[in-house]
Amino acid sequence: MKSSIVGLGLAGLTREATPPPAELARQAVVAAAHDAGLPVSTIDGLVVCRTSAAGDSVLGLDLQRALGLRDLALNRIALCEGASALAAIQLAALAVSAGAAKTVACVFADTPVIPGKRMSASFGRLKTGTGVEGLRYSAGLFGGAAMYALSAMRYLAVHGLGEEVLAYVAITTRRWAALNPRASYRKPLSYDDYFAARYIAEPLRLFDCAAPVNGAIAVLVTSPERAADGARPPVHILACAEGHPGTPDRRGFDRQLDHGGATAARALFGTTGLAPGDIDLCEFYDAFSISPLLALEAYGFCPAGEARQAYADGNAGPGGRLPINTGGGHLSGYYLQGMTPVAEAVAQLRGTAGDRQVPRARTALVTNDGGRFDYHLGMLLGSGEHVT
């Protein structure tokens, strides 16, 4: 796609009270420019990801004014539910490679954590809904956990698996988080700890659910030529693809398990000539523990129903052959929707991931899911060793 990520900026990443999303977004963009060694005024494009999950956060096109940016060549809101971050970066990459803009900032910000309140106050809000999709609320299925639980329950039933499969994911992801100073939960999680935790929505327990934070993440996208002069090792965008299955909900189809990654994978591997075996690490969207299992299968790393092996034999964890969610993901790291896996992939491919650095990390797969697995984007990122 002839574009590269040259700046990464983080703001907040806390469960304490923070400024509103618009201010966090401003701080993250400034931090990303600083990280890239560029003045903020270099930015000539802005793509803002807006979240619908946590509700009232207001973040819009007027971020331009907050940043004091004049004469932007691109200013856009990217909306693809949880996949909005990769949708934003894809738009930035297309704009840069087409010459429509030179240096584009993509930013996500959210403040779902209200100190002293349960997360359901933000993510389980009352809704009535419209049409037959709204019947989920008549059934009491509020919030993301309830919906992902339907996928998880069916996954376990179809493949004849037990809840320990989900435990492997939560425990492995915590092992990575222990190595990441930015992670929310770093204390080791034992098998007994996992099963002692309360159910949220069966089969999902507390540690099967993301760790929300208030915060913002921004990345700066520019051309590989400009990236070569940057302050940081460039991370190249090798390919980006979407997959939105729209699976009918009737006999003969499986809306619980169909995953947009299958379509995205064909495009990503097809355009790059790469294969699952060429991927050094995966940063999957893991708002719930079922997600990386389905992503591994959708992307062809293993046959359906066998993703647990990557976790059971240790390959997904530190020192393994296929490291997955190396910063602790959403589960133990921090939930900033689609930007969480992007930020970790950038750190790994730059070689700046500290104690959790994956040796010889050259190619990373990053995924974003929205609306469970209905709206999906995948991106292949490469370190400077990739020729673009």
Add this chain to the structure above:
Amino acid sequence: MSFPPIPEPDAASAGFFAALDAQRLELRRCTACGTVHLAVLVCDACGGSGFAPFLASGAGIVHSFTRLHMAHHPAFAEALPLTAGVVELAEGPRLFARLVGQGPCAVGAPVMAEFSDCDGRGLVVFSLIAG
């Protein structure tokens, strides 16, 4: 008395909810290819837009389910843990619904529709069939 939230009908589901408000579960068969739908404007199987409504048998199986351990709405506060999921009707379409009754809940378990009136709006839940 607090009732569960009942969706507002949209263009695709106007017939479905009108029937449900009259305590009936109505499906629609594509007149071109015979595919049975819950509520659509266009048949995804053939592109047809003609449908003939008919009443569902009310029988189905559990496609997936969960037990929720926290109530997000007062209507469910006394029902915890709340069992709900996706029911696959005998005719093929699936819908979100609460699962009630004493029968064992599992993927594939048989269920039967039960109707109730919520202040003039219809609600369908599915009862797990015992033994």
